[in-house]
Amino acid sequence: MVRLEHEVLQSVLKPARYTGGEWNAVIKDHAAVDCTWALALPDVYEVGMSNLGLAILYEVLNRREDIAAERVYAPWTDMEEEMRKRKMPLFSLETKTEISAFDFVGFSLQYEMIYTNVLNMLDLAGIPLFAKDRGEAMPFVVGGGPCVYNVEPIADFFDFFIVGEGEEAIVEVSDAFMAWKREGRPGGRKGFLQRLLDVPGIYVPSFYEPEYDEEGNYRALRPLVEAAKPVIYKRVIRDMDDAISVEHPVVPYMDIVHNRIMLELFRGCSRGCRFCQAGICYRPARERTEENLRKMARGLVDATGYDEMSLTSLSSADYSCLGRLVDDLMADFRDEKVSFSLPSLRIDSFSIDLAHKMQQVRKSGLTFAPEAGTQRLRDVINKGVTEENLMKACGAAFRQGWKQVKLYFMMGLPTETDEDVIGIAELAKKVVDLYTEIKGKRGCKVTISVACFVPKPYTPFQWFGQLPIEEFQRRQQLLKEHITDRAITFNYHDA
Template identity: 50%
Template sequence: MRKLALNDEILLKIEKPARYIGNEVNSVMKDKNEVDIRFAMCFPDVYEIGMSNLGMAILYDMFNKREDVWCERLFSPWTDLDKIMREKKIPLFALESQEPVRDFDFLGITLGYEMCYTNVLQLLDLSQIPFLAKERGEEFPLVIGGGACAYNPEPLAEFFDLFYIGEGETAYDALFDAYIANKKAGGTKKDFLLKAAQIPGIYVPAFYDVTYQEDGTIASFTPNQPEAPSKVEKQLVMDMDRDYNFLEAPVVPFIKATQDRVTLEIQRGCIRGCRFCQAGMIYRPTRERDIEDLKEAARIMLKNTGHEEISLSSLSSSDYSELKELVNFLIDEFRDKAVNISLPSLRIDAFALDVMSKVQDVKKSSLTFAPEAGSQRLRNVINKGLTEEDILHGAGQAFEGGWNRVKLYFMLGLPTETEEDMKGIAHLAEKIAERYYEIPKDKRNGKVQINVSTSFFVPKPFTPFQWAPMFREEEFIEKAKIVKNEIRSQLNQRSIRYSWHEPDVTVLEGFLARGDRRSSKVILKAYEKGALYDAWSESFRYDIWKEAFAETGVDMEFYTLRERDTDEILPWDFIDAGVSKEFLIREWKQAKAETVTPNCRQRCSGCGAKRYGGGVCHEGQN
């Protein structure tokens, strides 16, 4: 019988003890003596958020399909348990076996958000694993990172043995086979890493040297081992029928997860080409899943989990070519089983509204639009592909269909932004309110409510805006005040609510997103001074980070305020992410010229992803 790592006395003292006991429906138990690899799969945030991560669920299922691998899960302990574990010197443990992570072969960490970087150090610390990879001997697990943030791994490079760049279904089998072969041959950790570096998509930071110019920019980034490639190429699943890991029985959490539903991934990639969007660039080209596979997956996963909601996952669900058939199937198939259908990432058009009127209850929840910018000029700069006419037309149809609540998402601080663009946010919200009151009074559903939310722009690697400067936090606040004051001057101001993201978090995210290896000492210093759960407003302490910058001598503004030259060596330039640097430079120039680039189905723009084959790039629509 499995012995829990935490006794009853501890479990009674902490919030949500079900986060730590494991043994959920569909979790995988194996005999550790019957496997060659023990893999601890970690998400550096609380259980409820990590259990909502589709990528983690796919890899957990895929790894455990191998008889020679046992993959277990772990998440960041919340601050209450963190304190107890330190006081009682309890090592961090995996949920399935309840055994210490330090005894595993691999510690795999999903890197989805920069503000979780201090949680990565918490995981190492509580696992009693040295922070720096160079200080870890043969007795410690190999620490591997993956996910969207791995497309600039450099701020974390000192802490990881290796990174996986791309989609996990492709090269992990080769990595595991190499590990088992090396283990049987009596090879060392370095022997394995030399073999791993030759596997496509694997980056071993220790095998690369960085030098810097006097002005602080990178002078060179070169391999120091012949086995290490000069370019690490991202790995993609191109045959979504043959190579996609068909997830049949995801683990069902004991407590309500952030996304408490079956997630059905309908496609990968995006055709839209928004110039601020990292996911839209790094996951190119677009690859659709077969509709019959999706129908079967929906039936099986709902049966195996007991969930009462199914969500269609995609960067842009409206662009899935067989969406109408799929949605109508789900509505008809599960009408008698009280299964809700969630449709995120829809472009609001007649079909979307028709579908949502079928799948939502009579109260009708808010509709969400993401214009991103307040003026058409700035929407052209960011290549949003959405006109004011589109927005007002969609809102009008929604209002006529009975909706009276709208959420609008914008960004402030975008390249070339003017005060007129900022005020345009208020003007667009006012026009939407006016559109509501154009409907005959007897057809209105009470008063209209428009919730305007602005985040602050963060330039991300492998986007056309990766060279763009940011602003200081006080400048971001001033921009928010301009919007707020303009909203207050509108006729329908009482119908418009306004909120904005924290500017200090945004500035720090910008530093971590475009940082280099020198950033690691700031992260480590901040963690040592108490930084943890920086993604949580109640835990974030910017004063700690300011002290960390001062004590390490690292100038944050060098990374955030400076516009980069397009010929500068960027920390992530050694990664081939599919989109070429030439394409990104061309799009950066197109942005400054306020020129729109057609989406991938309208015309191929030569981004570089075509060489992968498949997807939109293989449909002859270019």
């Protein structure tokens, strides 16, 4: 167990990132359980605590009396400096146990930019970076999350991966581990990994060998043992009403990125945007029933005391009973001043009416995602949204009292030209002018947020190369030059 000295906490910017002890955190005696998991998101506490997937796995594992699951996130640079100076190993939040003492360290791989954090966290924990170098007493390092669909670049650092949705698979892995442990750990680490080949959705890199052609191009992945499947199919939760969700979310002592209840309406997406990996990897769309969602919402408010709830999904406005659900939730919580929000709105007047209804408690800005500045490019990416849709939606919003609109775009999409980039500025200007036309005065604030397009595996755009940094920077500058109205704020990612 790691002792967290007062002088360490006093020398870092946000000590609450490391102290643990939050409301609904689960603390178990490791000596009284048969399997321990350190669930890690390789990013800072505020981001890790906002991840619904890890929160679900935390609940799933801790419901079992024979399993303990604890949380660990990447320390910020000030804390890392203190830890390295004092030779303090990476520890869990619940019991301050060294991460190297757990049976499993499970990393949720949400995006490629955090791969280096995984290695840094392993180093801080004193766990060898490469799977082949880990001894018998070391934890098994597991990967999950959206990046696992294209995991070969980092396969050597992980003992195995869970491909697809993990709620059922993680329990099957734990049961296989406990059975192997009871039998005296036959065959050592390799013996356990061999057992996992019988669990659907598990990829063990050490049982495969990549093959390349004469020019060095990757050709195939060849199984080295008979039990290793040539094709690994993702795990899918078939019935969302039957699936365990978060009932007792851990409530932080500090502000986090999504500091509210997240109510997951459904998984998957019925749209076919050509850039979107999540829309493809989380197929098919599976909804929860309205009755179940109301019951979940009641339990979550009672368990946390939050007064804000986000109705989350990849495209929440596509939930089939959304209008009725919102009416019922607002009636259920009318006397408790609970506000509801949708993370993304469809660009139509139904969404505006819904947002107006939902934001009676507190009115925030509206967010739309046209993704591209011209209709030609929106058609290329199969966005299914027209400029007329956006103007109608914004017009309805302005008439109902909104003054702030945020628009999300991507830069560097396949076939994009300078005309498409300039189209982003022109579209934002049209929204500002529409407000002036409707209200007869200025006063609108439009924020355009522009991300750099990253081609994602398994999408129709996976073989399009990413733009060079210099070209991203040139296009960002071009867009900046064409934004002349002070009502428009331009946010963009560091190329």
